[in-house]
Amino acid sequence: MKAANEPSSASVSAGKHTFSARLATPADIPTILAIERAAGSAAHWPENTYYEVFTPEAPARIAIVLQDQSHSIQGFVIARLTSGECELENIAVTPNLQRRGAGTNLIQSLIAAVRERGALSIHLEVRDSNSAARAFYEKCGFANTGRRPKYYSGSEEEEEQEDAMLYSLFL
Numbered sequence: 620m621k622a623a624n625e626p627s628s629a630s631v632s633a634g635k636h637t638f639s640a641r642l643a644t645p646a647d648i649p650t651i652l653a654i655e656r657a658a659g660s661a662a663h664w665p666e667n668t669y670y671e672v673f674t675p676e677a678p679a680r681i682a683i684v685l686q687d688q689s690h691s692i693q694g695f696v697i698a699r700l701t702s703g704e705c706e707l708e709n710i711a712v713t714p715n716l717q718r719r720g721a722g723t724n725l726i727q728s729l730i731a732a733v734r735e736r737g738a739l740s741i742h743l744e745v746r747d748s749n750s751a752a753r754a755f756y757e758k759c760g761f762a763n764t765g766r767r768p769k770y771y772s773g774s775e776e777e778e779e780q781e782d783a784m785l786y787s788l789f790l
């Protein structure tokens with residue numbers, strides 16, 4: 620990932636919780652993976668996909684982690700930059716810290732990083748049934764721009780096909 624080692628952080632107090640965002644590094648991957656696995660509706664990637672994010676030949680990406688006051692990572696967001704646009708690929712917050720503003724903090728940090736890199740919009744797709752994430756994106760200002768029928772195809776583990784809902788935020 621192009622800018623993974625740049626120091627970048629911002630502290631935001633969300634209610635009683637103070638979180639600080641910084642760019643992720645490969646050393647964060649075990650914690651990111653643990654949060655992703657604990658957050659059932661997150662996109663589940665194989666471990667090596669997270670490592671590939673940080674390889675020099677990988678597409679330009681922004682990977683941000685959110686730390687609590689004791690510097691423990693409690694959430695992450697990973698997004699890909701292409702042709703002036705950003706695709707939010709994965710976001711998750713530790714389950715017992717959800718609904719405390721961490722996700723909003725991650726989106727705000729992503730928006731700042733996307734703006735710094737000159738991209739003009741953020742796009743994403745989310746499962747039709749993930750009503751919590753859809754409400755979250757809408758609260759963060761994303762607009763529902765469409766539906767992609769049967770985007771999530773049934774695999775051995777996922778028995779049913781499911782539509783993706785498309786969301787965009789223009790900066």
Ligand SMILES: CC(C)(COP(=O)(O)OP(=O)(O)OC[C@H]1O[C@@H](n2cnc3c(N)ncnc32)[C@H](O)[C@@H]1OP(=O)(O)O)[C@@H](O)C(=O)NCCC(=O)NCCS
Nearest residue numbers: 658660661711712717718719720721722723751754755758
């Ligand atoms: C989606 C996710 C990242 C949101 O993070 P979060 O820290 O819980 O979000 P916030 O606390 O910043 O919530 C901001 C707003 O989003 C909405 N929201 C968040 N979770 C919600 C839920 N479960 N139900 C309804 N609305 C919700 C609310 O409007 C909330 O504001 P409020 O608490 O003042 O009502 C988190 O729920 C998560 O990790 N989910 C599992 C992984 C996942 O589904 N990722 C998305 C895959 S596309």
